[in-house]
Amino acid sequence: MAAQAKPRATYSEIAKAAGVSEATVSRVLNGDPRVNPDRVAAVQKVVEELGYKRHRAAAALASGRSNLIAIVIDDDLSVFSDPFWATISSGVSRVLMQNELQTLLLVASVDSVDGPVAHYLQGGEVDGAIFFQLHKETLVKRLAKQGMPVVISGTPHGSSDFVYVDSDNFGGALQATKHLMAQGCKRVATITGDTVATAGNQRLEGFLQAYRERGTVANKNLIAHGDYSFESGKEQMRVLLERDLGVDGLFAANDLMAIGAIAAIEEAGLSVPNDIKVVGFDDSIMAQTSRPSITSVRQDIVRLGETLGELMIRKLAGEEIEPVILPTELVVRESA
Amino acid sequence: MAAQAKPRATYSEIAKAAGVSEATVSRVLNGDPRVNPDRVAAVQKVVEELGYKRHRAAAALASGRSNLIAIVIDDDLSVFSDPFWATISSGVSRVLMQNELQTLLLVASVDSVDGPVAHYLQGGEVDGAIFFQLHKETLVKRLAKQGMPVVISGTPHGSSDFVYVDSDNFGGALQATKHLMAQGCKRVATITGDTVATAGNQRLEGFLQAYRERGTVANKNLIAHGDYSFESGKEQMRVLLERDLGVDGLFAANDLMAIGAIAAIEEAGLSVPNDIKVVGFDDSIMAQTSRPSITSVRQDIVRLGETLGELMIRKLAGEEIEPVILPTELVVRESA
DNA sequence: CGCTGTCGTGAAACCGATTTCATGGGGGTT
DNA sequence: AACCCCCATGAAATCGGTTTCACGACAGCG
Structure with a gap:
């Protein structure tokens, strides 16, 4: 729409300024350990000076990873009655952000396994999905089977082997x-x-x-x-x-x-x-x-959100992870 | 991580199947009006059959538009005390999704004008930003000046010319x-x-x-x-x-x-x-x-969220838009 | 001393869409 | 009938990183 202040630095500039190839720039920025420390330093210096920011779309296209995690919330009014998901989401978002991941908010009817949400998630647009209020397990099952990392808030039915986080x-x-x-x-x-x-x-x-x-x-x-x-x-x-x-x-x-x-x-x-x-x-x-x-x-709602985020990150890293049950605490007041 | 079930259709396949060029496929999918109706039909048919889904990262890279709108929420505890932003966000998300836009949730400290959030937004990662709970106007002002479409929830201070939505x-x-x-x-x-x-x-x-x-x-x-x-x-x-x-x-x-x-x-x-x-x-x-x-x-909170989304869409379309004040309604009960 | 294996590195292909640009055909004008 | 202009269309360049692959250097080995 309007002119960007600076036209963004690119690998090509960095490579030139640091006297290395673009491939090496990429390696440095992605923490590849087998780059000569001198060059690492050189690249980092230039990156710093130019205030370089990675272009996520380009990175996503090339690598096949989007760095996007979806929070999927079923839009069946429960949103309005559940005062918790906001707090949970904020916890999730914070944790993910600290790990260079973005949080995508998906509020929609998850009813049909063929609805827009389903298509969307199956389209490989996101690297992982966190579900709230799981009514329909079909979609989640299918996603999990396709290899998408999925974490659920709340205990799912049956002995399904989903990874979930719930209060006790x-x-x-x-x-x-x-x-x-x-x-x-x-x-x-x-x-x-x-x-x-x-x-x-x-x-x-x-x-x-x-x-x-x-x-x-x-x-x-x-x-x-x-x-x-x-x-x-x-x-x-x-x-x-x-x-x-x-x-x-x-x-x-x-x-x-x-x-x-x-x-x-x-x-x-x-x-x-x-x-x-x-x-x-x-x-x-x-x-x-x-x-x-x-x-x-x-219930420790904030913790619940953070745990969801942490599990997702570990799952993305390939770890085998177990469901987590968070402890509750009785707060005694006048009524009992 | 795991094998994708189907390897996604691409323009190249569609073009081949429909007997047209990739350029035409792009035109059809983006609603370019000057394509021969026959070809439009042909392309749409193939798209349908293949269950094609646009690869957003690729589109973003090529077009320079990310189709991502950020919801920025200041992380200064207010999140937990404000029961509304969840509902607002869900309204925003729904409206944006209907317009092929994604909602990015950014929960972080917006304090410093040079913090991660600021950098992030200025990096051109998103096509627009919706702010809640505006304490610091500096960042918003700068973004607006850079040409980023910005809409604010709640009336900002001063006679600033931000576009905002608020209850009356x-x-x-x-x-x-x-x-x-x-x-x-x-x-x-x-x-x-x-x-x-x-x-x-x-x-x-x-x-x-x-x-x-x-x-x-x-x-x-x-x-x-x-x-x-x-x-x-x-x-x-x-x-x-x-x-x-x-x-x-x-x-x-x-x-x-x-x-x-x-x-x-x-x-x-x-x-x-x-x-x-x-x-x-x-x-x-x-x-x-x-x-x-x-x-x-x-206050009609859902409506507030939807309005935020709608204004953002109109702003992206280049329209000049005005702040919106939503009416309130007195609900009479026992206390008065 | 020569051969093989390893390691750091750069050139180039590649990801999947968008967009520019050149082209050819058709309609309208004089 | 000759000329212009417009429009639909496809070929190809492009976006900005990532990743494969090949190459040269160097170390270890026999």
């Missing part, structure tokens, strides 16, 4: 439930999130495990199924109260439902934490600001 | 304050956000304007300065109450401070909305779930 949903839920029990709660209930997704399922499993470790089994009626929304928390709490089981503790699979549940509890004339103690999950800002403030399981 | 902070605040007055509030106070940033300042101005339109001037003591945090809302509300001015209405510059203020009000033994009515800003999820639920000024 199971452990967090277990700890939360045990905390309630330790506070003297005899009948701890739970409101689950979407248990089709693994995160919701794992949180339920953690809850159940707490009962097992106490040597009992949770009454089925102590389990209510929500969908992570405020409304569902409220509704399901009403349901639990109507069952009249003497619930005195609640583990909600996220903070929003915990807040909804508390609203229902207070509407029923009961008090938190006196009559019923409540623990949430996520340690969102709402857990801190709602009254009563909510005891919640904190 | 002034209008929203005005409406909120007038709403309080219409509800019978005689002494409406405000807790501002960071008034160094334009958004905070505009919201304060809107508040003041409401008084002006009523033919009076707001008492200086009705203005308290917060920083958008829950704690500051609580503190500043205490300050306001201590001033003992008979405040019966509050416009908080965001929901979080509104919630903090409500906490302080209730601690003082007063009730919302009976004794003091409260209006927030943002219409965040917290406005809906807190008790009492909060009347708040809604």
Whole structure:
């Protein structure tokens, strides 16, 4: 559109100024170890002076590597309901940038295995892909099979051998439930999130495990199924109260439902934490600001993003890598 | 790393199959109007059959355009406190993708005008840049001067001639304050956000304007300065109450401070909305779930992102474009 | 002392599209 | 009928690095 201030230095200039061939310039800039140190120094000096910046498109074309990593986010509204992916993305981006990689943001419907996103990724435009909110595994499987490095945020279904990073949903839920029990709660209930997704399922499993470790089994009626929304928390709490089981503790699979549940509890004339103690999950800002403030399981979201980036880098380097489960931490506040 | 399934079709194959030259293939694919319709059809047919996907790096190298637009986000923690940029980014990304552009996510410290980000952007790696949270205008100014299309989210300081998109902070605040007055509030106070940033300042101005339109001037003591945090809302509300001015209405510059203020009000033994009515800003999820639920000024964040993308596209097309102010909407709930 | 193996180096091919430029044909003008 | 101009088209140059390959020098070996 407009004139570039300086017309960019090229290898040809550098080579001339440093008295070497372009091939050697390339070797120096790519850290090839078998270049004479003198020449390395000469080239680096010239590069410095000219303020040379590698032309990525040219490099990509010649090498076949784009240095681009895609973050793929499914565009099914979940974007708006998930407050985390922004933070995760920023962590990913920072780590990748430190490694000379660029982060491409792909927000689109990942539904069809033949949609634009699929084509795009299969087109070899990117060197790797990081997926969020994995609903459809087909595409990811295919990409992985084609040899594209893929890392996933959140535990995928089945025993697929994807590399993923996730918070310890199971452990967090277990700890939360045990905390309630330790506070003297005899009948701890739970409101689950979407248990089709693994995160919701794992949180339920953690809850159940707490009962097992106490040597009992949770009454089925102590389990209510929500969908992570405020409304569902409220509704399901009403349901639990109507069952009249003497619930005195609640583990909600996220903070929003915990807040909804508390609203229902207070509407029923009961008090938190006196009559019923409540623990949430996520340690969102709402857990801190709602009254009563909510005891919640904190996930280290920034770390999650950084880990995703690090795994991707190691995978690109050819390392064999394992999934990572990040620890959670129980933050105790007024509600339990 | 691994073998690509199919080795990608190239112009050379298409040209051969369609019985035309590579130049013509390029013309067809780039929508050059002066190609014989028959050949256009022939090429398109072959392209379809081969599932051809343009090699972006090659195209970028040859044309000098990267088709990459950077979203630049300053990495000074604000990322974590601003729940909006994720939504904005997704809107931007979607719009750009529909126009064959890619979105590059740049999360880094934009502090120094000579930092990596600056170098990066000036290196001509991207065709345009979208900035969030503009603290330092120096870099942006320089880029704009160099001819790079730049669009900014949020109103910049001064009368700079940047193109930006912003919500109508002034209008929203005005409406909120007038709403309080219409509800019978005689002494409406405000807790501002960071008034160094334009958004905070505009919201304060809107508040003041409401008084002006009523033919009076707001008492200086009705203005308290917060920083958008829950704690500051609580503190500043205490300050306001201590001033003992008979405040019966509050416009908080965001929901979080509104919630903090409500906490302080209730601690003082007063009730919302009976004794003091409260209006927030943002219409965040917290406005809906807190008790009492909060009347708040809604911004259309998705639209904001989409508009950013659209402006960028028009700017790339060479159009002269004007800043856009998006309307806000008052959502009335229990608190006022 | 000659032969082979290794290593650093540069020339040149190459990546895949875009764009310039030359060409030839067709339509319009006088 | 001769001339011009315009337009569609293909050949070829080009973008800026990367990588292969061949070459010469030098070290080690017998």
